[in-house]
Amino acid sequence: MVARRFAVSHNDSTFDVDYDTDDGFEVLKYQLFSLTCVPPDQQKILGRDDQIVSDESDFASISDKLRLVSIDGVEEEIAAEVKEKSDKLAMSDEELARILQAEEEALMMQHFVASDNKEQVEQRIRPRVNQVQMYEDPHRQEMARKTVPVDKLEEKALISLGREGNYKPTKVEQDNAFLLQLLFWFKQSFRWVNAPPCDSCGNETKSQGMGVANSSETLYGASRIELYCCNSCSNITRFPRYNDPLKLLETRKGRCGEWANCFTLYCRAFGYDSRLILDFTDHVWTECFSPSLGRWMHLDPCEGIYDNPLLYEKGWKKSLNYVFAIAKDGVHDVTKCYTRKWPEVLSRRNITSEPALAAVLSDITRELRKKLSAEVISALEERDRIEMDAIERGLYSKDDASVSLPGRLSGDKEWRIARSEFVSDEKNSLSSSSCPVRRCIDDHVTKIYSAFSPVLSKLIEYSPSKKAAAEILEIFRNILVDLKNSPFRTRRTSVNSVSSSSGDIFNKTFASFSQLLDALSLKSELGVNGSIDIYLASDPVKTSVALPVVFHALDYVIYNIGQCARLDSRSLSWPLLKLNRLCSGLVLASGEELPFGIATCAFDGTRMSKWEEPNGAAGCWIIYQVAGNRMVELVAYELMSANDAPERDPKDWGVGTGRSGERVRGKGEGKKEGLKRELVDLAGHKRVLEGSENGGSSWHLLDKRTSQMFDKRFQRKTFTVSSPGYLANAFRFRFLAVRDKNATSRFQIGSIDLCAGSS
Numbered sequence: 001m002v003a004r005r006f007a008v009s010h011n012d013s014t015f016d017v018d019y020d021t022d023d024g025f026e027v028l029k030y031q032l033f034s035l036t037c038v039p040p041d042q043q044k045i046l047g048r049d050d051q052i053v054s055d056e057s058d059f060a061s062i063s064d065k066l067r068l069v070s071i072d073g074v075e076e077e078i079a080a081e082v083k084e085k086s087d088k089l090a091m092s093d094e095e096l097a098r099i100l101q102a103e104e105e106a107l108m109m110q111h112f113v114a115s116d117n118k119e120q121v122e123q124r125i126r127p128r129v130n131q132v133q134m135y136e137d138p139h140r141q142e143m144a145r146k147t148v149p150v151d152k153l154e155e156k157a158l159i160s161l162g163r164e165g166n167y168k169p170t171k172v173e174q175d176n177a178f179l180l181q182l183l184f185w186f187k188q189s190f191r192w193v194n195a196p197p198c199d200s201c202g203n204e205t206k207s208q209g210m211g212v213a214n215s216s217e218t219l220y221g222a223s224r225i226e227l228y229c230c231n232s233c234s235n236i237t238r239f240p241r242y243n244d245p246l247k248l249l250e251t252r253k254g255r256c257g258e259w260a261n262c263f264t265l266y267c268r269a270f271g272y273d274s275r276l277i278l279d280f281t282d283h284v285w286t287e288c289f290s291p292s293l294g295r296w297m298h299l300d301p302c303e304g305i306y307d308n309p310l311l312y313e314k315g316w317k318k319s320l321n322y323v324f325a326i327a328k329d330g331v332h333d334v335t336k337c338y339t340r341k342w343p344e345v346l347s348r349r350n351i352t353s354e355p356a357l358a359a360v361l362s363d364i365t366r367e368l369r370k371k372l373s374a375e376v377i378s379a380l381e382e383r384d385r386i387e388m389d390a391i392e393r394g395l396y397s398k399d400d401a402s403v404s405l406p407g408r409l410s411g412d413k414e415w416r417i418a419r420s421e422f423v424s425d426e427k428n429s430l431s432s433s434s435c436p437v438r439r440c441i442d443d444h445v446t447k448i449y450s451a452f453s454p455v456l457s458k459l460i461e462y463s464p465s466k467k468a469a470a471e472i473l474e475i476f477r478n479i480l481v482d483l484k485n486s487p488f489r490t491r492r493t494s495v496n497s498v499s500s501s502s503g504d505i506f507n508k509t510f511a512s513f514s515q516l517l518d519a520l521s522l523k524s525e526l527g528v529n530g531s532i533d534i535y536l537a538s539d540p541v542k543t544s545v546a547l548p549v550v551f552h553a554l555d556y557v558i559y560n561i562g563q564c565a566r567l568d569s570r571s572l573s574w575p576l577l578k579l580n581r582l583c584s585g586l587v588l589a590s591g592e593e594l595p596f597g598i599a600t601c602a603f604d605g606t607r608m609s610k611w612e613e614p615n616g617a618a619g620c621w622i623i624y625q626v627a628g629n630r631m632v633e634l635v636a637y638e639l640m641s642a643n644d645a646p647e648r649d650p651k652d653w654g655v656g657t658g659r660s661g662e663r664v665r666g667k668g669e670g671k672k673e674g675l676k677r678e679l680v681d682l683a684g685h686k687r688v689l690e691g692s693e694n695g696g697s698s699w700h701l702l703d704k705r706t707s708q709m710f711d712k713r714f715q716r717k718t719f720t721v722s723s724p725g726y727l728a729n730a731f732r733f734r735f736l737a738v739r740d741k742n743a744t745s746r747f748q749i750g751s752i753d754l755c756a757g758s759s
């Protein structure tokens, strides 16, 4: 650990910055961001003799005086950065020479062991070529589309874009988002089979070898019939391995062959340019051409993982040899897309010689394109050429080591171990150690929380009891459930005046819900017979994005009403009702899980998403930069435990401000001596350091908690900041310990809500 104080000059100002290498270089950049407004990715930090300071610099010896240059808009600076990056990614000549030599040697070896025999490889590819033709059958496509909840998936696709702030997606963006939803839905709707349960009693079975196919099985291309004997009743259960995806739409089960076969039909049924990927080391998956990426994208339906071609070699530790892409109009060798160890892979390719293989593929491709027009063929050939160029380029680029890939998840543990594809679950991670700065798209969350204030004041005014107040909120909740169940593009519901006693109060208090309806992009109108019509006010996706947030908030409010002693304005003390929830800030974390555990998930107001730090059990941090660099006073915050794995819950943490800023006049006086800064060095020993009080940009500790325990999942806990009175534009949570560090390497949190004092 090295702790230094630097004087950083930028334009005409100089800032004192304390930096501790334990915090990580990103934290230094973030501190500079909060001081200068130069975003971290546009910062260039220069030391003595204009040497570039990076995370690899020796912080013990670099100059006290640093200079910050913004590379924004300065073209040559950007060009230099890009060059530096591509230099890092590109291999040195020496490395390249070594690889080319290894490749040559492998080819030489292949020359000795492999013949020019084309049959064996052709025998394995041909059946798949016939199989992909089935995806073009309009009847099969129609039947496939009928099994998909299209409206739901379209809504989910639009929500996922809306959550990124994209409410006006292009057709290409929508198609891409829909494809991913199709993948996730498919993974949920298809079942993995090792040994099928007994037909007769449902108990476990064990393999009894192969049987002979009957006529109803051969009708759907099942030539291999696996037999399983029941461990309890000795009944024999048949497991026909169907090849016709039409049958798979009905059975919805199998191993990777069935999964990829059926999923590729779905992709074709929704018009995606798709191909079936056949890996000779016994796996099958799908690729779709992505117009937004301008290339083919890997999709593994068994795993629900996309665009991670190194998953098999790096994650599953597979020793690949041949990987072929089989489409309706061509067959390609795409092995090089899935490896970064080409010479090693080449040394395992001994079924046939490379020229003989290339001839087989081009023969089949020519055959498949026989009936196409010259124009279409030349377009396909152009695309092939672009793909081959990109593959060759990718092969010699360095592996992206910052992303670690997960082991195989499909199939049970024993089956994976038997295939040497098992990696312990704790290491299953798509985590990224260098996260980008992300913006929270969560102003709707703040709007919804704020809208509860008028509702609760009215309830306190009119309700005779806690029970009655909770009932009113339940009535409102049911109205929203009706809306949620209606088609998302035309959501509408009609509320007839409720005639019970709580209905009477509901009618009296209904006007106070208008702010909440507004936050949901809904409108209400008095209809005929005194009913109230509630319908969409603007973009339907805004309502779709907001609905889960309001459901979770309602549950929380109802729960709190049940818990409080009396229903009055003081008993409802949770901060979200009284304070300004910060939103739209920028977030940077020490690490995050892709794609579902990114840092901004802690701020989206929904329960099921969470921020997950794959290496966070030993300590991790998240920095929140207030929108527009506004100075605010943090007075309280709420943390919510995530959906599962209590061992990953936060136990000890500290909250600091990123900039000492100004004291709020009159507050916190007399506490000046008490500001302490807590750090944990790499060995995990806690130490308390004196923090600097004036000037500079040290991290001042605002609040510290130890031995906290979340008893339940989705449990919210409110913390009032112990040393308020600071105006700051950035806050850092340092999570020092999780509930059980022996059981996990991970940290996770369901949500973080920051509440500012009213200014």
Ligand SMILES: [Zn+2]
Binding pocket: 198, 199, 200, 201, 202, 203, 230, 231, 232, 233, 234, 235
């Ligand atoms: Zn049985």
